[in-house]
Amino acid sequence: MTRPILLVCAAAGAVAVFLTIRPPAQQAPAIATEEYGKRLLAQTAELLPDYSGTRMSCGSCHLDTGLSPGTLSLLPAASHYPRISPRAGASTNVEDRVNECLERSMNGRALPMGSPEMIALAAYIRALGRRNEAMGASLRRVGEQPFRTPDRAADPEAGRKVFDQRCASCHGTDGAGLHAAKRRAYVFPPLWGADSFNDGAGMHRVLTAARFIKARMPLGKPDLDDDQAFDLAAYINSQPRPHKADLERDYPDRALKPVDSPYGPFADPFPLAQHRYGPFAPIEAYYRERNTPR
Ligand code: HEC
Numbered sequence: 001m002t003r004p005i006l007l008v009c010a011a012a013g014a015v016a017v018f019l020t021i022r023p024p025a026q027q028a029p030a031i032a033t034e035e036y037g038k039r040l041l042a043q044t045a046e047l048l049p050d051y052s053g054t055r056m057s058c059g060s061c062h063l064d065t066g067l068s069p070g071t072l073s074l075l076p077a078a079s080h081y082p083r084i085s086p087r088a089g090a091s092t093n094v095e096d097r098v099n100e101c102l103e104r105s106m107n108g109r110a111l112p113m114g115s116p117e118m119i120a121l122a123a124y125i126r127a128l129g130r131r132n133e134a135m136g137a138s139l140r141r142v143g144e145q146p147f148r149t150p151d152r153a154a155d156p157e158a159g160r161k162v163f164d165q166r167c168a169s170c171h172g173t174d175g176a177g178l179h180a181a182k183r184r185a186y187v188f189p190p191l192w193g194a195d196s197f198n199d200g201a202g203m204h205r206v207l208t209a210a211r212f213i214k215a216r217m218p219l220g221k222p223d224l225d226d227d228q229a230f231d232l233a234a235y236i237n238s239q240p241r242p243h244k245a246d247l248e249r250d251y252p253d254r255a256l257k258p259v260d261s262p263y264g265p266f267a268d269p270f271p272l273a274q275h276r277y278g279p280f281a282p283i284e285a286y287y288r289e290r291n292t293p294r
């Protein structure tokens with residue numbers, strides 16, 4: 001009978017030592033609460049160094065820890081799941097979607113299902129969903145001007161000029177952002193390079209990036225027109241960034257691949273460059289004529 005008790009004491013001692021020697025940044029309680037989920041979203045690189053490949057945070061794209069209504073808000077996210085994901089070719093839930101952003105937008109690794117961190121992130125996103133329902137339509141309405149795709153190919157060189165004038169002051173002319181070593185976090189996140197989202201991320205699609213840029217950037221003063229947002233998205237996404245392995249396995253039904261997917265293979269005869277930069281109207285017409293449900 002003495003053995004189990006001794007073991008329990010030893011285990012308790014080990015936990016006590018573990019708690020005292022933990023570095024300050026990791027003092028977050030490993031408790032699967034909404035609050036912890038919110039902290040994970042805001043301080044992802046700091047709290048999940050083994051899972052986030054970049055040193056960005058989820059909040060770099062899902063502004064104000066997903067609370068800000070509008071483009072890439074996480075308020076309605078929970079209501080979109082479970083759903084069949086054309087990219088995965090399978091049913092996905094909130095947890096799967098979190099891992100997709102970890103592996104792509106954060107260029108990192110999937111969190112184990114059932115880990116306190118995954119439970120906390122999903123609990124927070126579901127809590128946002130309940131708040132969204134309670135908010136009512138009037139509060140959810142935002143003054144964003146929707147992005148309309150210009151009827152031409154995007155021009156990365158024109159985008160570079162706008163970038164130098166309107167974006168470089170925060171994100172740097174080299175797109176590397178501004179990292180605060182003390183806080184172990186980015187003040188201004190990188191837009192390309194080793195610490196940015198990888199080439200399998202949604203933000204690497206020119207139309208997704210243009211929608212975000214038009215609605216949200218420059219931060220606090222989003223006043224760009226469709227042409228500027230389109231060219232900026234093309235400029236940013238023509239720069240080097242980490243590569244995601246096995247991209248050809250995405251969208252097992254290739255006819256469901258978005259027109260602006262920046263990687264093949266495709267179910268249409270259009271060249272890769274046109275999928276990356278447009279013009280998109282001919283590709284959309286091609287699928288419309290074939291009645292592809294998209
Ligand atoms: C580089 C930008 C970026 C980062 C960083 C990022 N995401 Fe995302 N996230 C996106 C984009 C783009 C989408 C796709 C939105 C769409 O399909 O309309 C998305 C979608 C989602 C969705 C589904 C939203 C919905 O309404 O269906 C969830 C949940 C999500 N992200 C969670 C996270 C979490 C958690 C993290 C951090 C681990 C994270 N994201 C980091 C860009 C990002």
Ligand code: HEC
Binds near residue numbers: 056059061188197217
């Ligand atoms: C005043 C500073 C500022 C300016 C100017 C600015 N941004 Fe940002 N940008 C930010 C911050 C800060 C974030 C992260 C959001 C947060 O932490 O709240 C961000 C996030 C982003 C993201 C998503 C995260 C990532 O790193 O991929 C993109 C894309 C982006 N900005 C593009 C642009 C573009 C394009 C311009 C020029 C039109 C621009 N930004 C101008 C501060 C700025």
